[in-house]
Structures are given as structure tokens and as C-alpha cells.
Amino acid sequence: MGLTNFILTVAGxxxxxxxxxxxxxxxATVFRRNVRHIxxxxxxxxxxxxxxxxxxxxELSGKESAPKEDKH
Structure with missing residues (x-):
């Protein structure tokens, strides 16, 4: 009985x-694939x-080169 339990335990x-x-x-394969996608x-x-x-x-450099108007 003890031997049978041992054999079944090892098999399980x-x-x-x-x-x-x-x-x-x-x-691991799925994880690597996901990492590649990310x-x-x-x-x-x-x-x-x-x-x-x-x-x-x-755009900013183009705006800075244009003369600025004074609004006084």
C-alpha cells in the first residue's frame, strides 16, 4: 500500500x-512576443x-523670425 501511494505520488x-x-x-513565448510588440x-x-x-x-522658429508688432 505504501509503495503504491509512493508510485502514484511520483507519477502525479x-x-x-x-x-x-x-x-x-x-x-515565456507569449511574454517575449508581447514585449516585442510593446x-x-x-x-x-x-x-x-x-x-x-x-x-x-x-513653426516656432518661423514665428520668431517674423517682425513683432508693438500693440501700444
Missing amino acids: VSAVVLLLRSDVKQS RHWLEEESATASKEMEKKAK
Whole structure:
């Protein structure tokens, strides 16, 4: 009886370990894919933001070079 319980316990723990191992591998794969997507989105946003900042800097420099009128 004791040997049977031991064998069943080992078989059960082994099955759980095998399932968890594959689950961890799948989770790691999904996590890496998500990180790649997030990094890509951040790079796109960074590029868009830098383009907008350059555009606004050009607009501001164009306004500063124009003569200012006194409103006295």
C-alpha cells in the first residue's frame, strides 16, 4: 500500500512538472512576443513624437523670425 501511494505520488508530481514546464515555455513565448510588440509601439510613438517636436520647433522658429508688432 505504501509503495503504491509512493508510485502514484511520483507519477502525479511528474505529470504536474511536465505540464508546468510546457506551460512555462508557452508563457515565456507569449511574454517575449508581447514585449516585442510593446517595444515596436514605443519606437513608433517615439518617432512620431520627435517628428512633431521638429515640426513645432520649425513653426516656432518661423514665428520668431517674423517682425513683432508693438500693440501700444
